[in-house]
Amino acid sequence: MVRRRHTGRRLRSDESGFTLAELLVAMMIISGVLLGLMAVQTSALVTTAQTRQRAQGTAVANQVMEQMRALPWASLSKGMHASFASAAGGDPNVTSSQLHPVADPSITEPLVTSTDQTTDRAPLSGAGGSNKTVEADPSIPGFTYTSRAYVTRSAQTAANVLTLTVITSWRANQTTTQKHVILRSQAFAPTGGCGDASNQPYLGACQALLSGDAGATGPTVTVAAAGAGPTGPVTTPTTPIIPGTEATVATLSVGTAGVGLTSQQATAVEATATHGGLQTLTADAAVAAVATGGGRLTNSASNDAGSAGAAPANPADVTGVGSASPLTVSGTGMSLQLVPASGTSANLRATTTVSCATGVPAGQACAASDLTGGGASSVVLTTGGTPFTVASVAGGGSAKTLGARFTSAAGTTAVGCAALSGPGCLGTSVKRTVGLTSVGQGPWTGGAAPSGLASVTSYTDATLVERGLSQRTTAGVTTRTGTVSYWNGSGYSTLTIDRLTSTTLVTPAVTTTVGGVTVSASATVTVTPAMSIASHPDPVGCSGQGCSVTSDTGTLTLTVTYVVTSGGIPSAFTAAASVGSGRASAAFKAAPSA
Structure with missing residues (x-):
């Protein structure tokens, strides 16, 4: 008899694994738990949505x-x-x-x-x-x-x-x-x-509402690339001012001044000013823009003694002198030197207790912003070793804005609100002077345009508006004076500017060759008239939307285009020299009757 030896190992009871029945029971338990969790999650989502809807x-x-x-x-x-x-x-x-x-x-x-x-x-x-x-x-x-x-x-x-x-x-x-x-x-x-x-809370609605603002924008010079004729390269918004540079736009500004007023239960006034400065932009976001100057000042006052955080009734004047550095943009065979206005002096007054300007009695809330003096602004092109003064604005101009809320004492014809009745009156005004502004200077062939292609001298403008119970339909008062001189091909013609002047003048082109580079230029003078827009939906009572008026002094811009041809390849840029403008607005809404 042959005995067979059993080599297998008998399994212990703790190593036998799950039976099919045990696995089914476990799966049923897990499924039940998961279904419960899904129900809880669904209910939570529904509750959250309902809560959000109720909150909204x-x-x-x-x-x-x-x-x-x-x-x-x-x-x-x-x-x-x-x-x-x-x-x-x-x-x-x-x-x-x-x-x-x-x-x-x-x-x-x-x-x-x-x-x-x-x-x-x-x-x-x-x-x-x-x-x-x-x-x-x-x-x-x-x-x-x-x-x-x-x-x-x-x-x-x-x-x-x-x-x-x-x-x-x-x-x-x-x-x-x-x-x-x-x-x-x-x-x-x-x-x-x-x-x-x-x-309360209807006291505010039971009082008249008056508001206004005034702004004086000083001269600016904006330089950008331009088309250079049929033989020149195509110009796009990303084309640099001159070949070989990153800058696509450069802007010089002399500065701005402004005031703002609101009055109903309480009156708040504010004066602001921005000094002259320079900014260049590029089409490449990775290349940082360059800015210098442009410092901003503010001053505020309020007679709202009962509100936390309200401006003081009579803060000290805010003063400051601007500072801005020149910049040279160097390209291929040429460069532009940009000199912004520097040294402008700002004086900002805001008060509800004392007079802030001649013609405004003490106790009448008012704000005044004055920006005066400062140096010249200019853009100078250098090519072929020769400088060309593309555009320049002489220093020494001024921008003055004023706004006042007259309640217990009248103003004057110079500041507005010379007559008072009922809830009073609000007036805003702007007065500006601008130094000699010119474009297109250079050593042009034949001695052409020796004083540049176009210039503006003795430029002033002003506007004043007012609104109140006695000024429901009073028209704004605007003045503008100045003389434009422009090259006519053989000499200079002149144009006297007033508030209604509206015209466009184009000068003949001038040219010269320096250092093997040909430079030509032509200018355009654009003048728009002063405008005044009044709204009187209810001129008898100024209820509902109220009565408002806005006026501006118009614009005057000297635009010059330079075409520089070197090695037979032309490039071009424009410089738009604006003398700036003034704008003022005032609004009155009568209180409803109980």
Whole structure:
């Protein structure tokens, strides 16, 4: 008998593995846990979406309520337009002239309506008198919030108290389930009417609104590449000013001055100034722009003694002297030296207690910004070893802006508001002088254009506007003087400038050859007239949108184009020398009557 030896090893019970039944049970348990987690996650997402929608709905309702509370009492007290329901395509919250919302049936209050309520008082009475506004949710396409605004009287409040209600609704998660947010507030106007301190928060709406600003922009010179004729390269916005450089645009500025005023319950005034400077731009974002000068100054005052952070009533004057460095842009066979205005002196005054300028009595809020003096600005081309003064602006000019709110004492014809009545008047003005400005100087062949192709001398401009109860339709006053001299091919012609001048003049081209390089130039003189735009939607009372006026002194620009041909290859650039301009605006909106 042969015995077979068993070589296999008997497995222990703890090494036998899972049975099929045990595996199925485990899979069922895991599936149940995963399904539970998915349900929890889905529920969390739904809850988050609903919470976000309710938060957005509440924000929309708050916005509509604030718009209602900002309406003048005279409009708010009229309630809704009598045709509000039909204009809104029906209203589910109204039953028999009573506010009885579906979302809160406990509210039952008589509506306040009027047939003479205007239809420009949204959200209470918008187009056609509708009290409904619809706002889209920017984060969910097609999702909207519908708000309806109501004015009612309640038996639980005094007779002179109005109840304001905003009901905002939406479809939850784009389903048929409608959700609501209801906001309630109260408004009242005691017997004191508009201007009574107890009328808050409607005191502001019960006072006249006046605002204005004035700005003086000094001379500027802007240099950019230009086409060089049919044989020259194509010019694009990325073409450099001169070949071999990175700069595509260069701008020299003499500086700006400005004032701004707002007045309703309190008056705030501000004066600003920017010194002259230089900036060059490049088409390559990796190459940094170059800037020098251009320092900015501000000064502010306010008679709002009750607000934290308000500007002081009479701050010290702010003064400063500008500083800007020249820059040379070197290219292939030529260079441009850019010299910005430097040394301009700024003086900024802002006060509500003392006089800030001649003609403005003490105690009348005013601001003044003066920018005076300084050196010359110029752009000089050097090629073939010879300099050409492309454009220049002499120093010593001035820019003065003034704005004042006259309440208890009148101004003068020079500063505006010489007559006062009711809530007073606001006036703004600009006065400027500009030094000799010229373009196109060079050693031109035959002694042509010895003083340049075009120049402006003795240039001044000014404008003044005013608005108030006695100045509802008063026209702005603008003046402008100066003399333009331009090359006519054999000598110089002159043009006297006034506020109505509007013309375009082109000079003949001049040329010269220096160091084997040919340079030619021609100039264009462009003058636009002064303009004044007045808005008087209600010149009798200046209610609603109010009455406003804006005026400017017009523009005068000398543009010269230089074409430089070296080795038979032309390149060109233009330099536009503007003498700047002045602009002033003023607006008056009468207080509504309680």
